[in-house]
Amino acid sequence: MVGTRQGDPISPTAFMAYLERVMTAVEEKEMAVSVNGLRVNNLRFADDIDLLETNRDTLQENLELLKGDAEKMGLKINIGKTKTMVFGKESLANKVETDGMQIDNVNEFVYLGSLLTWFGQVCIKS
DSSP, X not given: OOXXXXXXXXXXXXXXXXXXXXXXXXXXXXXXXXXXXXXEOEEEETTEXXXXXXXXXXXXXHHHHHHHHHHHTTOOOOGGGOOBOOTTSSOOSSOOEETTEEOOBOSEEEETTEEXXXXXXXXXXX
């Protein structure tokens, strides 16, 4: 099998099936953030993935786990678009890195139309 091409009707379904398999190892990890008593370690919408962790080392581990499993399936993380943000602090003492490249830490970012800031402000963009 050669694969699917952009525009093929099966492409979105095949991509989501691959991504579900890639995320399995990350979801099985015990560490997560507690949200109203529910343990959450990732948020996903299509190809946008947010890894949530309570410390930098666990985030680093999960990023490497995600990257390794993605590569096994022929998928790549776009490191140029990958960012970290710490809620409650303006910066990270030690940046997360992969393939010898440090990932930029930001003070705010837009996710699914909402502006999220390091100090917890959420602004809905219209």
